[in-house]
Amino acid sequence: MSRPFPRTAVPATLAALLLAACSQPSAPSQQTTRPTHSDEQMLASIHAAGDKEKSAIDVNPLREPGVATLQDAAAGDMRTGQYDAAAVKLDQALKLSPNSPDLLQDRAELAIRLKDYANAEKLAQRSWELGPRLGPLCARNWQTIAELRERAGDDTGAQTATKSLQQCHVEGVQRY
DSSP states (O other), X not given: OOOOOOTTHHHHHHHHHHHHHHTSOOOOOSSOOOOOOXXXXXXHHHHHHHHHHTTTOOOOOOOOHHHHHHXXXXXXXXXXXXXXXXXXXXXXXXXXXXXXXXXXXXXXXXXXXXXXXXXXXXXXXXXXXXXXXXXXXXXXXXXXXXXXXXXXXXXXXXXXXXXXXXXXXXXXXXXX
């Protein structure tokens, strides 16, 4: 006749088996993680690209008073982290002025904060199409596109956007 395991041996045996299973080498993950910039890093790069171009040429269209009020209110919401409220205000401003390149770029940058990356790229592209294609706004447009394409794993698209960014620069006139 066989003797049953003592009750204290069962939990110890089970624990040993579980521990052994956990220590088995696992198969390498099939998904490779691609290092990407955080949203904050992307936005910092976008703003830096625009700031770098401010000395050369800066085209600022006149703003309608209603649009300016909404844009300023949205900027206040963004400073306090109320990104959804800011998006509502910028969307209202875009209804009043749908072809405003600066509004489109502001909304693209806000879309990044809201993790709406596909829309952010579309807005930046539209802003570039309607904008001056030179200077700070152009640089922000192309840096936005470059960041988003890099994030999507499109290295070729990111390189193309970076080359386009270089075309935004205009040398200033030498004054003596």
